[in-house]
Amino acid sequence: MPTHVLFVCLGNICRSPLAEAVFRAKIAEAGLADAFAVDSAGTGSWHVGEPPDERTRRVARARGIELARTARQIRRDELDRWDYIVVMDESNRRDVLSLGADPARVVKLRDFDPEGPGDVPDPYYGGLDAFEQVYGIIDRSLDGFLEALRPSLDPGTGL
Ligand code: 4NP
Numbered sequence: 001m002p003t004h005v006l007f008v009c010l011g012n013i014c015r016s017p018l019a020e021a022v023f024r025a026k027i028a029e030a031g032l033a034d035a036f037a038v039d040s041a042g043t044g045s046w047h048v049g050e051p052p053d054e055r056t057r058r059v060a061r062a063r064g065i066e067l068a069r070t071a072r073q074i075r076r077d078e079l080d081r082w083d084y085i086v087v088m089d090e091s092n093r094r095d096v097l098s099l100g101a102d103p104a105r106v107v108k109l110r111d112f113d114p115e116g117p118g119d120v121p122d123p124y125y126g127g128l129d130a131f132e133q134v135y136g137i138i139d140r141s142l143d144g145f146l147e148a149l150r151p152s153l154d155p156g157t158g159l
Contacts, residue, residue: 003153004037006082007109008092012042012071014131015088015120017052019109019138021065026142035153041074043095048073053124055131063135076100086145089119112144113137 005023009016020040027033042048051057052067060067079085079101086109087093096106110118120137123130 002035002037003084003149004082005084005086007040007086008043008074008096009088010042010044010092010122011047011124012040012073013047013050013053014056014123015134015138016040016042017067017069018056018060018135019086019142021060021067022138023142025065026146030146032153041072043074043092045073047071055128058128059131059135074099089122109141109145110137112148113141114144115140
């Protein structure tokens with residue numbers, strides 16, 4: 001069975017679609033694409049159906065990463081499908097827990113940041129520099145996350 005990973009933020013237009021796309025690129029690069037099922041979602045509904053924020057797409061495109069999907073809201077009935085529900089901040093964590101997520105499945109992305117824990121800050125009301133900073137945080141935290149998961153990957157689908 002592939003390891004199921006869902007990235008979650010508030011709107012699903014800035015942080016979580018970026019984390020999803022960068023993680024897809026990293027596992028493809030590592031030859032581990034088949035070891036994972038990956039998706040992202042928002043806790044809120046305001047942006048459902050919209051493409052990712054233009055600023056998110058711009059910082060991703062500058063690294064050769066295209067963001068293809070549109071925003072969706074997380075559903076109660078999917079919570080048990082994910083091995084890891086990877087939230088961006090404490091507010092996301094509270095929201096998924098209040099929906100009924102198993103606390104053992106909920107992790108915060110920046111707990112894997114080699115430069116130290118914290119929230120992935122919401123860049124929505126910031127400038128392009130906030131999006132650049134978020135890209136860096138997500139990129140290095142995903143490296144830490146993937147390394148933390150490696151020992152538990154199914155040898156039949158992974159390495
Ligand atoms: P995201 O960013 O949670 O990283 O997608 C946000 C997107 C939209 C809003 C807030 C944060 N908003 O308030 O509409």
